[in-house]
Amino acid sequence: MQYFIQVVVDGVATGAIYGALALAIVLVNRATGLINFAQGAMAVMSTFVAFGLIRAGVPLLLAAVVAIVFAFALGAFLERVVVRRFEGGDPDSAVVVTIGLLVLLGGISALFFGYEPQPFPSFFPLGTINIFGVFVSLRSVGTIVILLVAMVLLQVLFRSTKLGLAMRAVADNPRSSALSGLPVSRLLMVGWGLAAALGAIAGLLVAPQLFISPGMLDFALVYALAAAILGGLDSPVGAVVSAAFIGVVEGLAGAYIDFIGDDLKIAVPFAVMIFILVLRPQGLFGRKVVVRV
């Protein structure tokens, strides 16, 4: 039982990282209708900013804050300067633009920091915490708590502020929003900025575990995409829950099914996902699109 709970908590923590990235993907998709394959690369680049600052002697927390601010600016900049031209055009071209960004940003990160994985300091002390008689790692608990807070803040932003209302409106129908006087251009930049900031948080949290390198989040991106789509793309809650689900399924399959073990466990959540999507094409939490003519 003790082991089971540890596996589940670790699974949720891993899932929470995917979840943050998935949420970033959902934010961008809602705002601009496209899948940003560069979401991971943007997060890694921002994490590298923190890495560079830490190496220069800046305290960890301050470096993290700067990295998150940098990520926001990077996201807003890329939306305005690169992605904007392709919005509303051919969707394949728009996706390929983000693939181009993925390659380019990875290259820029490598230009400054190389391809070798390097250690990154953790925000949490090593060790475990005793919760109702079960020992779970501080890192897992801390990761979950931070990401939960970030998600609650986002929810508050979207549900109870004017900016959030405007962003939801633009995501829903940009043309009508513009006709109501909403500064669509700026709101799209803010949407990308927020997504990038969220990605940076995920990057900062996972870097101590994976070691930092330009390709650090390549694999997490695939999980995040899976979580975002499984969750139904228009549902932030769905993305997060799906991500946790993927993390836990993978952990349990690896831990308890001998045939699967460590090497095959990756395949399990994806196989499960195929079944779910075939049965429920709109995802676990997505709304069925009702079209009124």
Next chain:
Amino acid sequence: MDKIFANRWLRLAALAVFAVLLIVAPLVSSRFINYQLSMIAVFAVALLGLNIVMGYTGQVSLGQSAFLGLGAYIAAYGVRNEWNLVLVLLLCAIIPAAVGMLVALAAARLRGLALAMITIALPIIGIPLARRFSEFTGGSQGTTVSFLGAPDWSGLANDQWQYYVVLTIAVVAFVLARNLVRGRVGRAFAIVKENESVALAMGVSPYRYKVLAFTISSLLGGVAGFMYLAIVQFTSPETMNFFTSINLVAAMVIGGSASIVGTILGAIYYVLVPVVAGQVNSSRTALISGAILLAVLFLLPRGLVSLPRRMSLLIGGTRRRGASPRDDQNSPDGASTADPGTPETPTAHEERQAR
């Protein structure tokens, strides 16, 4: 392209020159260049499959590398067991096609991103499976084979012989695919891409044609896998890498979606840009490749295939400046051309919720 090739004789002459170049090139080039040319043929076939499902039929596919890898593994297994090579090639076409069809039968009712996700899952699941079943695949280390050496009577070096073999396969694949997309099936693909409801109303089953497109795409992916093994003589789980799929999608759009010539240009791009970038500065390959990709997209959003048209527009641009080129290249029989008679129709921007 059509303007330049409007003249039938000119078009034939260009084709003949191209053919001669393809035949003579390996005889006068280094092994390195032959290798690159062969790789272009390999990925041209993989891209052709991707273009049929994405470019012509409009269904996102992010799993082409899985079929490439599958084909390569089947070829490697057949070669190690000394099966007849023609049989091996057939199996490399049939088995991936069957797998692709099975996946499509389950997934083709899905749209957009749900479908994309299932295709993403293919390489993700394929790689650990390939590692696990090492008696077939050689596990993580991969498997090395040695086959398709030049026969003595030909007087060719191995690389030249292998080049001709993959070139022949590629030419056959392209001729067949060209006839397919120019014919009845191609029109059906175009209608499915344009509007599934319209397709249904016209008696074209979107489901059936999507399954067909996926099957053909997987078949070509598997054949490309055979060709890949013939040239590289090695395969490993890395052949299936998800990012190979992503880069193939990029190359397809860069070359030109729904275009045969564009597919070839895309393959040239896919193979050569990393090589060129690597020679400019080997530690900056990603940086340069990414910059080139974005630059091409900014200058030619419709892909390299639109370059001649774009240039003629720029040259003749003084006469009709500001006119936006809406060149629906290759849309068969105008099935998808916009109707200029109704300027009040709202633009498609409203429908960009990705679903």
Next chain:
Amino acid sequence: MSLLELENITASYGHAQALHGVSLSLPAGGAVGILGANGAGKTTTLRAISGMVKTTGRILFEGKDISGLSPDRVARLGIAHVPEGRGSLPQLSVRDNLLVGAYQRRDRKQIAEDIEYCLDLFPNLRERIKSNAAALSGGEQQMLAVARAVMAKPRVMLLDEASLGLAPSTSRRVYEAILRLRREAQLSMIVVEQNAVLAFSVVDHATVLETGKVALTGDKAELMGMDAVRRAYLGG
């Protein structure tokens, strides 16, 4: 001086030119109808004003040229556009739709009062205040679109085919509300309509467009007296 003045506007979509030199004048407090067949350029004229298509010629609002401004800038100047097809925000609740309409305003108290006003104008919306716009009927969505425009407190409202696809009784209710708005909120408006009877219930002047050009212009009585107009647009 007129509030909104179009001088020799041309507009095109790609190669297809949709407007060939349209001029139009909307006096302050006035209401002008634009009539015409499908494809005559009615919607394009409204889009030209809102900056949704590329144009040549001048568009003067309160004497200042606003051509070339982006749609959101035009909206913030006080021109509210109720687009063809209603353009509601389907995933947002009715209340949120109204609040989006009031986005540029800061007067919280007045906004709450205006929401009440809109709900009086369209009592159907009051019952649906919490549902998503996607769940509304076509008529309710049209009402919501008009109400969202009203929430911006505009000087000018551009109304595009508000009766499209609605039952006759629903169309009449929408136009009754629009007439009330004209009287009570001192809104000037340009009304694009296929149904000239409905248009004439609100406007006092009208322009008839044919293939992107002004074919006729005149006041209500003049136009209704013409046989051609009666045959083409009034069903008799």
